Amino acid sequence: MTAKSTIQEVKHHVGQTVRIGCWLHNKRSSGKIQFLQLRDGTGFIQGVVVKSDVPEEVWDAAKQLTQESSLWVTGTVREDERSQSGFELTVQGVEIIHITQDYPITPKEHGVDFLMDHRHLWIRSPRQRAILIIRAEIIKAIQQFFDERNFHLVDPPILTPSSAEGTTELFNIKYFDEDAYLTQSGQLYMEAAAMALGKVYSFGPTFRAEKSKTRRHLIEFWMIEPEMAFVEHEESLEVQEQFVAHIVQTVLKNCAKELKVLERDTTKLENIHGAFPRITYDDAIKFLQERGYEIQWGDDFGAPHETAIAEHYNKPVFITHWPAEIKAFYMKPDPNRPELVLCADMIAPEGYGEIIGGSQRIDDPALMEERFAEHKLSMDAYQWYMDLRKYGSVPHSGFGLGLERTVAWICGLDHVRETIPFPRLLYRLYP
Missing domain, CATH: 2.40.50.140 (Nucleic acid-binding proteins)
Structure with a gap:
């Protein structure tokens, strides 16, 4: 038989x-x-x-x-x-x-727009297949990492009544008789879950109505957002190091064939383990100014700035202790310098930019009320979030990793549009 x-x-x-x-x-x-x-x-x-x-x-x-x-x-x-x-x-x-007749994607060269119009067929190619297999392996590695460390997976809502970070770059929809938004982050809900379960993470789609066309941006993308009760800033950074190293080493171990199809230089990934270098925002500004960049203290970093810093290291690098004015309202101030917050962005090597943003969260109710007033946030919309400080507040920290940027870095891709089966871009909603 x-x-x-x-x-x-x-x-x-x-x-x-x-x-x-x-x-x-x-x-x-x-x-x-x-x-x-x-x-x-x-x-x-x-x-x-x-x-x-x-x-x-x-x-x-x-x-x-x-x-x-x-x-x-x-x-x-x-x-x-x-x-x-x-x-x-x-x-x-x-x-x-x-028998297929006139298959549109032939071995000849095709333009990106043509291939994106035929994305439903393009994913059959060896290169795109390799990327999607590596994406799936990264997802498995993420779940394995948190499962082995007794984190609980919690699913936050996709429809929300307000912004997670006070931004206006949200997709507004009608929720029967009231306004609602597609989530840009599950973090605030993860904070609530951490107060119930200790260590949690979410893994789901998020949406940003940001009119950006850079190689790093998607309109719809997937975020992994852990939140940890009784964990402070430094301990959170250690978790992030271990997390990213685990992902990279798992892909190297299990996806050698796919990385070869992509012609990825894996020597640049083999060094991703152990402690990652750290640089404060203050020192990063000096570093950039010494290299001729026109940037002042208090400015946010763009892609060229992140790339310049990353090129100085052969591992992901943390940029820590940012000015409070350019970061989200919920980040805890540095006790020694209240104008700074206890946060860090992890910048991937090889020009792939920020892949993780994280911080210790404000746990003092009075300070959180001050932040609400400064950012003109509605107490009605966020009362439930204030309750987390009112009823048994504790030190807690968390971070968010962007899946598609991580896939782009590990695969060595030029653009995030190839990292997700059906990308949503500024001018693309088809197929």
């Missing part, structure tokens, strides 16, 4: 005959031999059809196959060191499911 297999599992069937459901990725012929490049979602394998070894109808069926036609293929698995997968299929049978 012929065993049903996937391409990924053929290693368990060497010398045996298997049946695989697949698509034709590409094909070439040398007269009396056809070489079928087959894919099934789990991997790629070459199927070799020898005219003299198969019935005429099998040879003819193989000749009919066009790019992305679907089929059942039957063949004997054999090892082949020259093959990327390490195996090859000696084809004995071809059963056509569907």
Whole structure:
């Protein structure tokens, strides 16, 4: 009886005959031999059809196959060191499911807009497949990290009555008879969850109505937002170091083939472990000014500034102790310098910018009320958040990691649009 297999599992069937459901990725012929490049979602394998070894109808069926036609293929698995997968299929049978006509993405070069218009097909390519597999591995590594450290996964709402950070860059919708917004962060709700469960994290979509077209920005993206009760700023930084190192080392271990497809220089990732360098905001300003950047104390950093700092290190770097005026209302002031807050941005190497933002949160009720007044925040909308300080307030800290920027960095991509299956960009809502 012929065993049903996937391409990924053929290693368990060497010398045996298997049946695989697949698509034709590409094909070439040398007269009396056809070489079928087959894919099934789990991997790629070459199927070799020898005219003299198969019935005429099998040879003819193989000749009919066009790019992305679907089929059942039957063949004997054999090892082949020259093959990327390490195996090859000696084809004995071809059963056509569907013949594709005029597949739009051909081996020739296509422009980015064309490929994005056909994103639903583009993700079938080896490169895009590799990126999405690495994304999935990163997600598994994230969940493993928190599960092993007794964090609880909590799902915050996607529809919210107010902003998490006081910004106006929100998507407004009608919630029956009142206004609501698509979430830009689950953090405030995670603070509430941490008061109930101790250590929590959320993992879900967030939305920013920011009219930006840079290579680092998406309109819809996924955030991982841990929150930890009884944890202060320094301890949170240690968790962040361990977290990012775990993600990178897991991908290096489990996705070597995919990183090779992407031609990623993995030597730049192998060093991502141990303590990460730190630089204060004050020292970062001096660093930039000494290198000719026109920036003053109190300014926020743009991509060129982050890149200049990152290039000075071979690991992610923390920029700590930022001015309170340019950070979110909920960040705890530095007791020694109240004009600064106990926060840090983690900047990825190789020009990939901020991948984590985090801070210790204000736990003093009176100070939080002052911040509400300074930022003109509605006490009605945030009363529940104030209750967290009113009923058993404790020191607590948290951070948020952007999944797509992390994928872009680890994969070595030029733009975040390739890091998510169906990106939402400033002028793109299709497909």
